[in-house]
Amino acid sequence: MIERVYIKDFVTFEEVELEFNEVELEFSKGLIVFTGPSGAGKSVLMRGILSIFGYFDVNAALSEAVVDANIDLEKYGIESDEVIIFKQIKKNKNRYFINNQAVSKKTIKEIAANFLDYLSLRQIKEFENENILNVLDKIVRKKDYYVKLNEYKKLFYEYKKLQNKLNGILKEEKEAKEKKEFLKYELEKIESISPKIGEFEELMKIKKDLSKVEKIKEKANEAQKIFDFEHEVYELLEMIEEDSEFFSNTMNELRILIDKANEKASFLENVDIEEVLDRLSELQELIRRFGSIEESLKYYEEKKEELNRLENLSFEKEEIIKKINSLKENLNSLADFITQKRKEAGKKLEEKINYFLKKLYMPSAEIVFKEIELNEYGKDKIEIIINDIDINTISTGEFNRLRVALLASKLEYETNEKSLFLDEIDANLSGEESMSVAEVLKYLSSKYQIFAISHQPQLASKANKHFLVTKKDNKSYVKELNKDERVEEIARIIGGKEKSEKAVEYAKELLKGARG
Structure with a gap:
């Protein structure tokens, strides 16, 4: 307050x-x-x-x-x-x-x-469907009813999620043909290159080595001459009585390295430089687009999965439709129960409204239930009719009295002051x-x-x-x-500035009646 x-x-x-x-x-x-x-x-x-x-x-x-x-x-x-x-x-x-x-x-x-609530002239907030349903739910006041009402709301949330998912699939289906063609093109492009992790670095090293293949051959031939003096070294080590094992091991290792150099040179001479450059160009295109070969392969797997999902949309759609239909059946059953209880509450509310409308010199009202599409509140649309006239078309005076009658009718069910x-x-x-x-x-x-x-x-x-x-x-x-002062003011309202004795007496009577 x-x-x-x-x-x-x-x-x-x-x-x-x-x-x-x-x-x-x-x-x-x-x-x-x-x-x-x-x-x-x-x-x-x-x-x-x-x-x-x-x-x-x-x-x-x-x-x-x-x-x-x-x-x-x-x-x-x-x-x-x-x-x-x-x-x-x-x-x-x-x-x-x-x-x-x-x-x-x-x-x-x-x-x-x-x-706080503010009700301005012709404001229909309290007559909105959600608010009337809320009043009816309070009138029902039964534990099993609220259990089912909460169950309904939980199921409707799942139902709505599936509906949104289905709408997304239906939209995807319309675009699927063009999208599948694009995905196939993307996958085929990567598949045609068939990149492997580490391949680009290996080819860059081959490209670098190709530029020095002649130098490798030349130096390998020069290095080979060292073996012409190998015998003299053994003789010297024998003369000075030193162990020749270390020298033997070193020379063997050197032979292996020179052989490797010659093999490498021989391999490089048989490499097609144009093929290497073409392959590097293909891999560079992927790296330029995706940042790395690893990222291009990750993209490939993602798009492959997306294409697979698009090709199985019809199956996914059928599964979702089955779930939606099953949920809808349960929701309708719960909504029927909720509607039945609300209609019983509606009769009580209608009686109360008409009790107050009679006091307010107004004709009786009728609470009418209409079935609408399932929504988070059920499938009930409530309308209040007076003399077969919608409340939106009645006079301001009638509307205000109906509003007062509704406020009074739901008073005992309100928990908040x-x-x-x-x-x-x-x-x-x-x-x-x-x-x-x-x-x-x-x-x-x-x-x-x-x-x-x-x-x-x-x-x-x-x-x-x-x-x-x-x-x-x-x-x-x-x-x-x-x-x-209240007597004076009420008398002014009754008779204007020139307050008559009758106006004053009537004001006193009104105040006396109010206290009584």
Whole structure:
């Protein structure tokens, strides 16, 4: 619940401070009504309060609201406290704070949605299918129902994932022919080269060696002459009585190396340099495109796997369709159960709505179920019909009374206490109709904290707190009215500036009836 509101330098308001007296410094559940002459700034003030919670752009230099609500602020990265303080400061730009921690406007509104609802004229949010279904689910209130409802939602999530996968396959199938041709071309290109790891480095070494094959042969022939003096070395070692084994081993190793050099030269002479250069050119093309031979082979395996998958799309598609059909069968079975329970709840809700509609001098409404495609909520589309007329085409006065009836009908199923902002909910109504709306709103205020603007005496008389908005010299003011001041204001609403004795007496009667 909102406990206190402070606004400074806001349009025609210099300063606004809304709170109870010194003994009771907070709003509580109850009906809080703002009245005053047309153009005084009631709607401006309402927008100013709502702007603190992100519903409108802020135009005040400073605005602040103290809220008592059970919200897990830590999940938003905000430190929790006994109360939540929303603050907005406007200098060069708007800055928002919760408990003195800077936050975005989006976060402000997201957090405020936990405890605040704003119902503007002709707003149909509460009549949206998802919200009506949510009310019906709360009315059912059975454990086995919620088990099946949760099972349905889990299965529908899987169903949706498979549908998206199937759509992807169907799209791929359309493009598959062209894509398969491209993949085959890519694979054939790499296959035609048939690269091997290390081959490029080996060929580069052969290319380098080819440039010195004559030098190798020449030096090998020169080195061969050393063996002409081998015998003299053995004789010398014998004369000086030294072991000749080391020399023998060295000469044997040298023979092997010279033989290898000659073999290499012989091999290189038989190498086709054009073939080497062509092969290097092919491998360089792969390296230029993929970065390395290893990467080209990795790409080859990936595309081979992709081609294989494309060639087996029809099989994959059939498997997914089987799973989808199986899931759909289970979903329909669960949805039928959910619909049956919702229809039972729908009768209860319809009875409650019509109970309040009768109080509000409105014809009865009918809750109509229509079957639609499976979605995350089931397959129910709910419409509320009055006199065979869709609610979107009824008058504003009728729409507002129907909205009040719906709010009252679902009150006992609401677990969260909320602050509810209503913009001229009793506009365009007769006195009798206005009183009926006021009485139902009074009933709602047992759980909701209701902020309402009114030009009717009936709603003003039912208020737990009555604030008067006035304007003088282009400056707006707001004050809480005491008992006598309320009589004066309600009499003004009844009879205009020239308040007659009858208007005053009627105002007293209304206030007396409200207390009774």
